[in-house]
Each structure stands twice: as C-alpha cells, then as structure tokens.
Amino acid sequence: MAGFRSSDRRRQFLTVQSVLLVVVVVLSLSSSVSAAFNVSTLRFDEGFSPLFGHGNGNLIRSSDDKSVRLVLDRYTGSGFISSDLYHHGFFSASIKLPSDYTAGVVVAFYTSNGDIFKDTHDELDFEFLGNVHGKPWRIQTNVYGNGSTSRGREERYRLSFDPTKEFHRYSILWTETRIIFYIDEIPIREVVRSAAMGADYPSKPMSIYATLWDGSTWATAGGKFPVNYKYAPFVSDFSNLVLRGCRMDPIQQSPAAADCAASSAELSAADYATITPERRRAMLKFRHKYMTYSYCYDTWRYPTAFPECDVIPSERVRFQESGNVNVVVRRRRSKRSRQVPAVGMGSGSAI
C-alpha cells in the first residue's frame, strides 16, 4: 500500500515536473527569436530553372517539386538559378549539407548579376566549405558591389549545430538600406548602407543561385585537401524555397527599378526586415561565439578599416591581425590552466 502510494506520489510529482517543463518550453519558444518567419514557399518551377548538371542527373527534383537535390560526382556538380532577376528582396532556402568526408566541397546559396555585368557585378554570398573527417563545415558570407572584387568583405563562422544532420534555413534580406544574413531566425550579419560605402553596396537587380561544386583548389586549408571522389556522390538538399521582392524579367529588365515601390514597402514591413532587440542580442551572441574571421579585423589585407565596420574594442582583442580569431587551447598538463593562443587559421584552414 505504502509503496503504491509513494510511487503514486512520484508519478504526480513527475507530472507536475513535466507540466512545468512544458510551460518553460512554451514560454521560451514564444519569447525567443525562433518564431518562424511568415513566408510562403515556392515550387521549383514557380521561381527557378536548372543551371548546370541536370543533363547528367545531378539535379533531382522531388515529385511535388518543392525540394531539390544537388549532387556532385567525379563528372560534374550542379546548380539552379532563379528564373527572374530581383531588385531587392528576401531569398531563403532550407539546406542540408553533404555528410561524411567533404574536404574541397563547396555549397553556395547566393545572389549575383555577374552574368550581365561582367566588370561591375553585385553579389551576396552564403558559402559552405566542406571539411576533412571530424572537422565541421564552415560558413562564409560576403558582399560585393559594382565589381568591388578587390575589396572582399568576408566573414567566417562555425555553427552551433551539425548542418549535415537536418535542414536549417539560410536567408538573405537585401533592401535599399540594409542587408541581413540569417541562419534560421537568428540574424548573423547586418550591413547598413552608408554614403561612404558608395557603389560597394549592391544596387542592381540580381539572380538567386544555389550550387554544389568542386572547390579543391581553395575550399579546405587553402587547397591542401582536395575533393576525394572515393566519398562521392556528395549530396545537398534544398527545400522551403522563398523568393520575395521586385521581380524583373531578365530580358526586358522590366518593371524598371523605380516601379518597385510596392514590393519595397512590403519588404520593409516584413517581420524579417526588423532586427528586434531580442534578435540583436542573439546576433551579438552568435558573432561573439561563432565568428572565426572578419575582414573588419584583418589589418594585413586592409590596414584601414572599411566605413561600415563597427569595430568593437572588446572584440578586436579576440582577433589577430590576420582577422582570424585567437583560438584558446587549454593545456591539460599545466597546473594552472595556461591559455595558449594557437597559430592563426588562414582563410582556407581546416578548422
């Protein structure tokens, strides 16, 4: 009897505990930055066209046409492109990256008009750089405007999750006044347009691309680890495709940019166009924890910081002159846990 009662009580206690847990989870969800963006997703054929690799069966669309699989094998990679150009917009996809050994493999989700404006192109990049066994994928973002290729604005990050295990949403917001890169609902980078940036701020209509390709010459440790096709095929999945903004026909380039007022207003009013105080906190936290390289701190390449760089003195300390973060290695053997900065990670480091 007594035993029964006590286990009964334990059960009650557990129930109270789980109710509390549920309440805590619900509260934290409702107040966190993770509420999903209110965006409608497209079928592939509503917004995109195959770009390369499809003839070889390296671009595979799901039967409902809502997801696309890109494949890299020893013959070709693959990619797709938006069927129209966009003059400002919000572009997003949920992506699952290739797993296992992926050194030299590059997945990119980006906007560009390089096929139209050869010397004065604009570009906004998410680049995912594969790695050797046991080392995580790294993500790079970049911004080019009007052919500013000699002024790369790279930032590089680690991730808090394994991007090969499940889908995560990667988004680029591009308005007249700002650019925001998001991972899921966390803004990870904001570029606010300033007069000093001049034409380096992307200002011409762009297409949206998703590609998977062989970056053997640079992607992992500066080319030290090329793609190893023993591990092929490399597979990356894309879903929840979103294209918002002022659509322009690539041939006619109409409507004219000036006629994009309505879609600009809609874009500015959207949830993702505002970095709320909570989102800003999440952004700073992410950048403090996961950013491993910033052009803003790279005094080797850029002795004079860029006008848009918000150089935070406390952050400055964390970065070396190469713009790479100081990695603190705790040595076990030492009695006091001595902190030793590791050697700088070059742009193609395997870390």
Ligand SMILES: *[C@@H]1O[C@H](CO)[C@@H](O)[C@H](O)[C@H]1NC(C)=O
């Ligand atoms: C989501 O967006 C749609 C279409 O823009 C709009 O009609 C709807 O009210 C929005 N829902 C929420 C919860 O904001």
Ligand SMILES: *[C@@H]1O[C@H](CO)[C@@H](O)[C@H](O)[C@H]1NC(C)=O
């Ligand atoms: C973009 O670059 C071209 C070529 O360098 C230059 O002629 C043009 O004035 C630039 N555009 C702007 C808006 O500065």
